[in-house]
Amino acid sequence: MKMKLPAMALSALMIASPVMADLVFPSLSYRTGPYAAGGIPFADGYADYFTMLNARDGGIGGVEARVLECETGYNTEKGVECYESTKGEGALVYQPLSTGITYQLIPKATADGIAIHSMGYGRTSAANGKVFSNVFNYPANYWNGASGAINYLMSQGDISGKKVALVYHNSAYGKEPIRTLEELSAKHGYDLTLIPVDHPGQEQKSQWLQIRREKPDYVIMYGWGVMNQVAVQEAANIRFNMENFIGIWWSGSENDVLPAGDKANGYKALTFHGVGSDFPVFDDIKTHVLDTGNAAGAGDQIGTVLYNRGLYAAMLAAEAVKTAQAIHGVADINAAQMRDGMEALEITEEKMAALGLPAFGPSFKVSCENHGGPGLVGMTQWDAGAKEWKMISDFSPSDMDVIQPLIDADSMAYAAENKIEAGC
Numbered sequence: 001m002k003m004k005l006p007a008m009a010l011s012a013l014m015i016a017s018p019v020m021a022d023l024v025f026p027s028l029s030y031r032t033g034p035y036a037a038g039g040i041p042f043a044d045g046y047a048d049y050f051t052m053l054n055a056r057d058g059g060i061g062g063v064e065a066r067v068l069e070c071e072t073g074y075n076t077e078k079g080v081e082c083y084e085s086t087k088g089e090g091a092l093v094y095q096p097l098s099t100g101i102t103y104q105l106i107p108k109a110t111a112d113g114i115a116i117h118s119m120g121y122g123r124t125s126a127a128n129g130k131v132f133s134n135v136f137n138y139p140a141n142y143w144n145g146a147s148g149a150i151n152y153l154m155s156q157g158d159i160s161g162k163k164v165a166l167v168y169h170n171s172a173y174g175k176e177p178i179r180t181l182e183e184l185s186a187k188h189g190y191d192l193t194l195i196p197v198d199h200p201g202q203e204q205k206s207q208w209l210q211i212r213r214e215k216p217d218y219v220i221m222y223g224w225g226v227m228n229q230v231a232v233q234e235a236a237n238i239r240f241n242m243e244n245f246i247g248i249w250w251s252g253s254e255n256d257v258l259p260a261g262d263k264a265n266g267y268k269a270l271t272f273h274g275v276g277s278d279f280p281v282f283d284d285i286k287t288h289v290l291d292t293g294n295a296a297g298a299g300d301q302i303g304t305v306l307y308n309r310g311l312y313a314a315m316l317a318a319e320a321v322k323t324a325q326a327i328h329g330v331a332d333i334n335a336a337q338m339r340d341g342m343e344a345l346e347i348t349e350e351k352m353a354a355l356g357l358p359a360f361g362p363s364f365k366v367s368c369e370n371h372g373g374p375g376l377v378g379m380t381q382w383d384a385g386a387k388e389w390k391m392i393s394d395f396s397p398s399d400m401d402v403i404q405p406l407i408d409a410d411s412m413a414y415a416a417e418n419k420i421e422a423g424c
């Protein structure tokens with residue numbers, strides 16, 4: 001991407017600045033506020049993976065990793081403040097953990113020459129690396145998730161003429177899948193109903209009365225925090241068939257289903273990574289992190305969905321560092337080199353197995369043209385009796401014939417609005 005002169009100057013300053021003595025990974029966490037139940041396990045998994053690498057491997061390529069945690073409370077303004085207060089520490093990549101924060105940081109981080117990894121959230125069209133040079137959202141995005149849900153329903157039977165309701169968090173995040181679901185509705189012939197839920201989502205009586213009245217065949221949910229718990233409970237109250245209720249990956253943690261007890265049995269959620277703790281890497285985390293008293297949290301979240309997601313994000317960041325180190329021939333990389341490593345990242349099954357995460361996620365390769373990965377998504381289902389999530393499908397393709405034109409149109413509109421000359 002060709003940036004305007006001030007952005008180029010800022011990037012040059014960053015590259016020329018003194019190299020830090022460690023690899024800095026800011027963690028924009030939210031251990032407080034209405035979404036803390038989801039923020040805590042992610043932050044724990046992210047930090048614990050780097051702690052394990054430091055203790056077991058002496059860091060990454062011989063350079064120690066430092067996680068710099070800053071509390072946002074899932075508040076956009078605080079998230080921007082965290083970015084501004086930490087970027088000078090030698091930050092390599094930001095995981096904003098909020099679509100609202102991500103939208104605000106895209107122009108800032110791009111001007112500063114720092115990468116953003118909005119894994120499974122944020123601005124979906126940032127998958128177009130020709131426009132969004134410093135933003136990555138591999139291995140899957142919200143539009144992949146919407147298509148994945150519809151593809152799964154079609155695998156179970158004909159959905160032409162069926163009614164599909166989208167219950168969504170009334171925010172930038174929740175609105176992300178609407179256009180995709182509308183396009184897929186036109187393609188496959190189902191009727192789409194949109195049902196917004198205002199933050200934080202503790203009151204949903206009217207929404208679920210509407211669902212009881214209109215009797216949709218399927219409900220897809222893009223929720224977060226307490227909204228998910230309330231929705232699952234309300235669905236149970238009106239006896240909606242949980243087998244036909246699918247959440248996006250941010251609506252598929254233990255926090256979302258345990259409060260409903262046995263009534264949540266059968267609820268489904270999309271995913272782009274593995275579930276449970278039956279992976280060799282967790283033995284290393286126990287040995288090098290838990291048993292040494294260096295866990296980021298209480299140690300009770302290991303193997304939960306959101307702990308695994310934080311760990312996965314850290315693993316992908318660490319592998320991007322290794323890629324950057326190989327490209328540039330230096331171990332103590334800077335932010336610009338980290339961006340290069342992320343754009344050249346390749347995750348294979350062999351690599352995941354060597355990392356102690358066999359079959360944990362889809363294989364994928366990043367490029368300048370594609371910062372979003374292949375868009376492969378899987379389906380999980382809640383077993384209330386066992387109190388665990390189970391994978392019930394492989395990581396499968398989403399409908400890129402529908403999604404790619406949407407990515408192209410939205411990203412090029414952004415480029416025109418911000419006077420960005422797209423290209424690799």
